[in-house]
Amino acid sequence: MVEVNIKDKLALDTFKPAKESHLKLNQELCRGCKVRCCLFVCPARVYTMDEQSEIHIEFEACLECGTCLIACPHNAIQWNYPQGGFGVQFRYG
Template identity: 45%
Template sequence: MKVDEKLTKNFFKLSEKSHIEIEQSLCASCDPKVCIWVCPAGLYSITEDGRTVVEYSGCLECGTCFIACPKGAIKWEHPVGGFGVQYRYG
């Protein structure tokens, strides 16, 4: 089974509150916006009005975005207990 196929088997228990916060004032001068490229789930995007957003509900909890952001604009923590990703195939 390919990695992409394995990822589709994961189960997500959604919390109403995002475990990822982005400081938009720091993103404004960020180029390139590496969060777009490093997230293995492709959850980051830029809105039409230039805001950086993340679809936290699909987060794999790898922490890559937090480490890679050159501005320290991402506040990241694990979802509250019982929520978040449940891996089916490691």
């Protein structure tokens, strides 16, 4: 039997990015955040931090799981589903 790991499974998904991000951050709240858990809870690594400790979002890779919204202790994430017809398309379950 062939084993399929999570990376291979994610590679089966397709993404149709919208023009505008469905995720928005309140950077002021992020600057005061000590935990920065968005950096490690997201399975798609959508959140990154630059040398100035600013958080960035690559919304195009979002799996729409909602984890970051629940995990953020400061409610700094404005989260909406992407516009109809855009976003992730899951394949094979």
